[in-house]
Amino acid sequence: MTSSLFLEQARAIVGEQRVLTDAHDTDIYQRDWRGRYKGSALAVILPASQSEVVAIVKLCNQFDFAIVPQGGNTGLVGGAVAKETSRPTILLNVSRLNRVIEIDTQNNSMTVEAGCILANVRTIAEENKRLFPMLLGSVGSCEIGGLVSTNAGGTGVLRWGNMRELVLGLEVVLADGTVWNGLRALRKDNTGYDLKQLFIGAEGTLGIITSVVLKLFPRVDNTATAMVALGGVSEAVDLLRMMQSTLGNRIEAFEIMSRSQIEIVLAHGNGLTAPMSMDSLWYVLIEIADSDKDWDASGQLEAVLGQAMEQELVSDAVIATDQGKANRIWDLRHHVSECNKKAGFTVSNDTSVPISKLPEFIDKVTARIAAEIPAATLCHVGHMGDGNIHEVVVLSRAAYPTPEACEDVAARVNLLVHEESVALNGSISAEHGIGKMHVERLVRFKPALDLQLMQGIKSVFDPKRLMNPGTIFVGA
Amino acid sequence: MTSSLFLEQARAIVGEQRVLTDAHDTDIYQRDWRGRYKGSALAVILPASQSEVVAIVKLCNQFDFAIVPQGGNTGLVGGAVAKETSRPTILLNVSRLNRVIEIDTQNNSMTVEAGCILANVRTIAEENKRLFPMLLGSVGSCEIGGLVSTNAGGTGVLRWGNMRELVLGLEVVLADGTVWNGLRALRKDNTGYDLKQLFIGAEGTLGIITSVVLKLFPRVDNTATAMVALGGVSEAVDLLRMMQSTLGNRIEAFEIMSRSQIEIVLAHGNGLTAPMSMDSLWYVLIEIADSDKDWDASGQLEAVLGQAMEQELVSDAVIATDQGKANRIWDLRHHVSECNKKAGFTVSNDTSVPISKLPEFIDKVTARIAAEIPAATLCHVGHMGDGNIHEVVVLSRAAYPTPEACEDVAARVNLLVHEESVALNGSISAEHGIGKMHVERLVRFKPALDLQLMQGIKSVFDPKRLMNPGTIFVGA
Numbered sequence: 004m005t006s007s008l009f010l011e012q013a014r015a016i017v018g019e020q021r022v023l024t025d026a027h028d029t030d031i032y033q034r035d036w037r038g039r040y041k042g043s044a045l046a047v048i049l050p051a052s053q054s055e056v057v058a059i060v061k062l063c064n065q066f067d068f069a070i071v072p073q074g075g076n077t078g079l080v081g082g083a084v085a086k087e088t089s090r091p092t093i094l095l096n097v098s099r100l101n102r103v104i105e106i107d108t109q110n111n112s113m114t115v116e117a118g119c120i121l122a123n124v125r126t127i128a129e130e131n132k133r134l135f136p137m138l139l140g141s142v143g144s145c146e147i148g149g150l151v152s153t154n155a156g157g158t159g160v161l162r163w164g165n166m167r168e169l170v171l172g173l174e175v176v177l178a179d180g181t182v183w184n185g186l187r188a189l190r191k192d193n194t195g196y197d198l199k200q201l202f203i204g205a206e207g208t209l210g211i212i213t214s215v216v217l218k219l220f221p222r223v224d225n226t227a228t229a230m231v232a233l234g235g236v237s238e239a240v241d242l243l244r245m246m247q248s249t250l251g252n253r254i255e256a257f258e259i260m261s262r263s264q265i266e267i268v269l270a271h272g273n274g275l276t277a278p279m280s281m282d283s284l285w286y287v288l289i290e291i292a293d294s295d296k297d298w299d300a301s302g303q304l305e306a307v308l309g310q311a312m313e314q315e316l317v318s319d320a321v322i323a324t325d326q327g328k329a330n331r332i333w334d335l336r337h338h339v340s341e342c343n344k345k346a347g348f349t350v351s352n353d354t355s356v357p358i359s360k361l362p363e364f365i366d367k368v369t370a371r372i373a374a375e376i377p378a379a380t381l382c383h384v385g386h387m388g389d390g391n392i393h394e395v396v397v398l399s400r401a402a403y404p405t406p407e408a409c410e411d412v413a414a415r416v417n418l419l420v421h422e423e424s425v426a427l428n429g430s431i432s433a434e435h436g437i438g439k440m441h442v443e444r445l446v447r448f449k450p451a452l453d454l455q456l457m458q459g460i461k462s463v464f465d466p467k468r469l470m471n472p473g474t475i476f477v478g479a
Numbered sequence: 480m481t482s483s484l485f486l487e488q489a490r491a492i493v494g495e496q497r498v499l500t501d502a503h504d505t506d507i508y509q510r511d512w513r514g515r516y517k518g519s520a521l522a523v524i525l526p527a528s529q530s531e532v533v534a535i536v537k538l539c540n541q542f543d544f545a546i547v548p549q550g551g552n553t554g555l556v557g558g559a560v561a562k563e564t565s566r567p568t569i570l571l572n573v574s575r576l577n578r579v580i581e582i583d584t585q586n587n588s589m590t591v592e593a594g595c596i597l598a599n600v601r602t603i604a605e606e607n608k609r610l611f612p613m614l615l616g617s618v619g620s621c622e623i624g625g626l627v628s629t630n631a632g633g634t635g636v637l638r639w640g641n642m643r644e645l646v647l648g649l650e651v652v653l654a655d656g657t658v659w660n661g662l663r664a665l666r667k668d669n670t671g672y673d674l675k676q677l678f679i680g681a682e683g684t685l686g687i688i689t690s691v692v693l694k695l696f697p698r699v700d701n702t703a704t705a706m707v708a709l710g711g712v713s714e715a716v717d718l719l720r721m722m723q724s725t726l727g728n729r730i731e732a733f734e735i736m737s738r739s740q741i742e743i744v745l746a747h748g749n750g751l752t753a754p755m756s757m758d759s760l761w762y763v764l765i766e767i768a769d770s771d772k773d774w775d776a777s778g779q780l781e782a783v784l785g786q787a788m789e790q791e792l793v794s795d796a797v798i799a800t801d802q803g804k805a806n807r808i809w810d811l812r813h814h815v816s817e818c819n820k821k822a823g824f825t826v827s828n829d830t831s832v833p834i835s836k837l838p839e840f841i842d843k844v845t846a847r848i849a850a851e852i853p854a855a856t857l858c859h860v861g862h863m864g865d866g867n868i869h870e871v872v873v874l875s876r877a878a879y880p881t882p883e884a885c886e887d888v889a890a891r892v893n894l895l896v897h898e899e900s901v902a903l904n905g906s907i908s909a910e911h912g913i914g915k916m917h918v919e920r921l922v923r924f925k926p927a928l929d930l931q932l933m934q935g936i937k938s939v940f941d942p943k944r945l946m947n948p949g950t951i952f953v954g955a
Contacts, residue, residue, distance in 0.1 A: 153669065240585050437670060
């Protein structure tokens, strides 16, 4: 009865069609992108404006219903699905808040609503001769509010930083329905605690982001791409630093892949071929870019790689002579998830360590996997320039035929990877966040003092604990 | 009696010589750099290690004494002086915590204690073929802990960001003496709320920063410097964006000065001369820099400025042909404070607005000063690329002979500048912070909701309100 009264009032706010309760309609919202979580929200509500968000949040306060904010629903850790709790939960999807409020090319900034899709934001920036540099696999469906809430990373962090570094201002509907207005477009503002930093990466546990001011940058259209073969991870670290000493921050991407990973891509990717021989254990995919159209990108890349070969850091290198060849190189990277899925049951991790510790980290994980799970194929792929490596274990269906056997191995792999990462002062979740997936793991590895301070902040912003229960924090 | 017991115990912790109470010894710590504040601390305590800081903080908790953290004491808003309150306060100076803990060139990071002086950190980075890019006037005496606590800005923000963007990790002694360990050197870490963001810019109100992990960068040694004359501020904004479209982020500094400001520098700076004719109203000082030694910095600067002259953005330009000439240009900028002081009583502001609003902001302030304080000389000088302008009013001693007359005008100037800044969604303190100087002003211009949330956070970290009373927040 309470629920039906709530739904009736919610419909009065956003309209009949925007309160979804039928499983047929709600499924795409309630199921996460990987298909690992199925939400239990009473309804999916789709407000079209900030004032509708406010009204829905106030209604939830009245009924003591919990709220899970959702954007493009592309998260990988279950942060945007509703957990079963003692009180009803609604899924508040902001996709209809998708207006571009302002583009200010003289300020190099752009103000957009939270539901704007990343690809659209990038296109609008481009049309205005600017760059919005955030880039990740789900670019065509992830939304700005979710990218901010999860402090997204992606392939451009080495040069441009995480989402945190790309945000100038935020507007947030707080847990009680008041609006916090931090929608400023300033490069410098030292007037007390920088409150917006708390909402960035809070995964919707402190409020609902409704608008964002993004930083824009000069375009960097003059690019060159290469793939290089190396003997080991420490050579790759040396190569990065050597390249930076002459190319500075022109290095746009520096992605490492083990041969084991490329072999899986070549075996399962339709029509994908290797642009060079596969006789090395490690490969790095490199893109450099500059604003200056007259700068000789390919020539500079060739020169620095030549130098690296002389110093025996690199054993072989291929530079793409046209965009088609560059795409062929990047296809190897972009088809990783899809090909691993075809190869077997996949256990993936998202850890980071100081870049200088990457060789040691990878050695230790490799040794432990070989000793403890000998039938597994271990692949390494990641954003080397950020110290962010995905340790991917692929289990063949022949060796691990049952889901139970796979899940057991998955738990063992995750634990050992996390142990080795934490031992090197690293992170158990570099870019994906905690969501619902890692809440228990966080309690295990995060110091109690950190958790206590986080709980204190949570209590300031959401004393009734309505926002995204079961995310980041254990319990409802 | 309580005080002498406290001092006795403090001396047992840090040593007899490190607890200063004699006015002769404490004066340089108790008086702020500008000479506007005189602190009332019971003692100045100089611990030499984190464990000594912990012990002193625990002692303060025992005695219910307040604590003002201090570094190089170069702040401009009285954040590091002790305010008279109902309970005794000690000044805790961290200058003796000055060890370089680690330099990790492969991770492009450096771990230092809070008392390290900025110039030394920059030198050590340089010796390791790296750059630590923070740069501001007090480089020779300001300390890393203070730079983090105030989220310092300076001349390099356009390219490198504020101090916030240059910090990877922090270690902080909290108000109750527990140590919060966030001393990680990671580029990506999404495991809950990013607690370090709260301490950055908190001006010592949430804890005492004892160690910091700083980001390092590839060196950019290939530079070129120019000074250009323009008709107005909007031409300067256009010039910046035009330059960025080809030079990308190579623009290291883009500082604007009004003719009125340069004239004061020329009149009062010993031996300073103008490198070009002074018949324009506005001038911009530009430095570009690249890592690539073969890049033609001067040639590129000349080309883009030639283009700007063709488009009539710029009326005149001079490019420094050697480092001596470059220094001559920068001397005009670096002698501003000193020369203004010689010219009369100076009222300075530190505001920011979106860069696109700078022309409107400056027009409005100029018109109001002319109408309301006609005898004043108004100078404009600032970090244009950050929207951060210092509106400086110089009052001649002839027109304003008494301190009272000057203070009255100062209050009127500050208020009108803040009003115009806030009207354009700007900041009343872009880089200097709130300190003790702007606490009442913050209450006037900051939304009540922001202040309430800030108070909530303060209560989580410092429930007994021992840390830096009277800073950021009104009252003890």
